[in-house]
Amino acid sequence: MKVDCSDQIIDNKIVTQALSVESTSLICALGLILMMRRRQFSKTSLIVLTICGYVYMDYYFFIGHCFLDRLENQESRIGFIRDLANEFKIHHDTPRNILNENHVAYTNLLVFFTILLVFVYLSLNDNLLSFAFLSFIVSIVGVIGSANHYYCHRITHEQNLTQLQKNSSWQFLLFKSLQRFNITPTSAHHSLHHRKTDDVLTIDHQLNWNLLNGFNKVYEHMYKLSGQSYELLSILFYFTNPVSINSYIIMYQIFYYHI
């Protein structure tokens, strides 16, 4: 567990936000395969699949973040859920710690298994190339959302960065530009999620769970309509994540086509 560094000056080193070599290699290999088969995609289908991938990730970022912020999960009997929920709690308690870590690496396992499953079903049936492309977009958009979250915090503390830290990181300049044009959620938007309330009856972190610009307001409204149901969130978290969805596709292929 990391210590609170709220009184420390920001580390001199530039923290690169990147996936592991394994996940990056799998994404690149899949990108290469998709490029070689590009004649099977029309321009319209590429655009539609890209939009679907983005909308799906906007939805799942909301579900994942909202679910792991729930206090119940800090006592979960499932070890990795308990660990993740406690990591989220640490991030709420000491948000500035994120500046000294590779935050994107948290998505490594999800990206690795999503893309790995894509290779399995590509070996089963070539007609599933559209799902492969969708998973490719989902993984890339997932990485962008995670990196943007890191840069939300980095921009919040921009006044503490040295000129060298600002200038030597192309990622910093890229995400600052994306936020300036409202393409990704801004640091001001995300800081509302971290706002502490003095009112003891109000629970902190009850808004802006999104890590992409999309349908956050709709999801928040539906979450409230459900009475902030933990059960509903759990079902959506476990059964609509990218790995589960890819598993359904493989099972469908195996049982329906007897592969």
Ligand SMILES: [Zn+2]
């Ligand atoms: Zn949170």
Ligand SMILES: [Zn+2]
């Ligand atoms: Zn944050």
